[in-house]
Amino acid sequence: MPSTEMAWEYAPAPESRELVRIAPEYGLFVDGTFVPAAGGHTFTTVNPASEEPLAEVAAASPADVDRAVKSARGAFDDVWRRMPGSVRAKYLYRIARILQERAREFAVLESLDNGKPIRESRDVDVPLAAAHFFYHAGWADKLEHAGFGPAPRPLGVAGQVIPWNFPLLMAAWKLAPALAAGNTCVLKPAETTPLSALLLAEVCQQAELPPGVVNIVTGAGETGAALVDHPGVAKVAFTGSTEVGKKIRQAVAGTGKKLTLELGGKAANVVFDDAPLDQAVEGIINGIFFNQGHVCCAGSRLLVQESVAGPVVERLKRRMATLRLGDPLDKNTDIGAINSRQQLDKITELSQAGEAQGAGRWSPPCQLPERGYWFAPTVFTGVSQSHRIAREEIFGPVLSVLTFRTPDEAVIKANNTPYGLSAGVWTEKGSRILWMAQRLRAGVVWANTFNRFDPASPFGGYRESGFGREGGRHGLEAYLDV
């Protein structure tokens, strides 16, 4: 996407696919080994940038899930809960180190299976996943100092269901605190992105993690439901859509299972007239186009103060025109592929609704590759609060721009959503940042920044964005009997 006549073209700079070896078939990771699904069922995972099949992956039946839960329970009772925390810590440190050592392999695999740019998988997903294991490793032998009583106990088997937007990172967010706290795990990766979790299973083998401590069952919604419903599961952790989260909440009702939910969002990114506009525009771009907008905490509603709305939108469009969409493995790519046909259809449908309801749609000139699933970066102006694109989570590279006049109006509009995962504030005035941060009903508030993550920083939502926190001291609570 050349932005001016003077622009020099980028030469292709693809990362090598040869860095990772993808097997033609993958089994389930149960009791420390890879095994085929009991019924022999498989599904195909594809590269969303080319629609090329990557591998056949076992589809776990309820019987397979049962086997995995029993393996996890056995490992919990016989090995993991009895092991000194200092030894559990060493296993987690090992996993962190192996992840760092094999970082590029993971990055390439993640970009192939998910469609995200290699720049992001290489610089964000994989290093953060390693950092999560490293951070939580240190907690494993310090739990009595975490503020949850003198001898906090693990819960048992954690059943964990994760989404496709950050496949490896979400696996790390789930496994690391659970294992540090002394639980054993059965993890179900998303149907469209199973490969990096299966490579992580190999890392567990390489780290000589005792069999059964981590089990990975691949499959679709039925596999997840079998895991959530399994009576041997003491703790359910889910990251995904609010719709599925509510169903899980209902399924868990009355069982006494401990539950944490990290669900959808519709974050407001609030830009005041005194904000440093160039920085703010970078933050807006990062807020909505990072990972193709497949981010639950994406800054999908830009609330800009009316007096600077014109210049902000103009600079935003200019910046959007420089975004490079294309081959996820190219190191210069900013926007990769949409993860699946289904998600592309949803983004397309909501964008059409935005036009139909009267918002102004704009995308930079942008050549979409012929094969694969792609959606051009898109901004809607003239959006009102009742528009579907201002209310519903799009989970794609689509930004809705609304305006406000006073700080009070900004707060009211920002909070006018059933969600409450994240929010952004851009202003040079310190007292206003704190004033806004106090009033925004969101679990994470980024002030003069956006989409920052760290294992030491608790992450999670208010209201219909879910409950429980991941990361930091707070995140341990989800996996302890407190």
Place this chain on the structure above:
Amino acid sequence: MCDGDAGAQTPVPNGPAPGSRTRLDVRKTYKLFIGGAFPRSESGRSYPVTSQAGALLARAAQASRKDARDAVVAARSALRGWQSATAYSRGQVLYRVAEILEGRAAQFAEEVAACEGLGDDAARRSVEAAIDRWVWYAGWSDKVAQVAGAANPVAGPYFNFSVPEPTGIVAVIAPAASSLLGLVSVLAPVIVTGNTAVVIASEMRPLPAVTLTEVIATSDVPPGVVNVLTGRTAELAPVLAGHMDVNAIDVCGVPPDRRTELERLAAENVKRVFAPAEERDEDWERPPGLRRMLAFLETKTVWHPIGI
């Protein structure tokens, strides 16, 4: 209920005889507490409340679904002011509840004894424990953020801190057996951190809860911060569990085997559900710990770059 020196007099059906020193007692109408006012149920219903021995103690208002919804509206309008009050101020308000309660301890002991079937000493101890619990929680108002909050050492040039904030409106189904101490033990941790509460009092032992609302109404607690319904738990609890403007629910007053439906209803707006499996009424005298406060707090994490 009766004058202490009335024993020698023979009760007369139509009241004390002319010239008698006995006076006819003025009985209390037990009403609901919604938005700082004491309405009867809009349904016009009431139900009999009996002592452990089976004697009629009074009739309590039998709240309707509409009363429950009205209570949620009152709790919502009180929320902003209460959560933005300073922690010091909220602490003083809770302490004031203890002060007023102390002055009426004898009355509460009598009511608790009657409805729980306790001896005088046990009832008095229970009331004293309830007063002390208000004092204990009052002191937490300006400390819980220091215990539950954090400065987080992130790997980058950012200042990052986490603070607890109130969840919002909390529906509380009060313990069935412990009419005052149990109630205080579930109510105080909800409001001390800035939440507002809609309480369903013990169905069979509601009278101390109603009397507590008279204390709350005269203790600087802003109207709507505490709302108390009396009536049928089975009728009222589902309304609150399914209410889209209630943010959390404590189902402690419902036996574990009857909580499932409430938890299902709570899914609709992703309510926080506090459902301690092992809680028993005899446990109320034990130190409560932090978990009831933490159950109704959200953690907000704020990032800001560090630079010049």
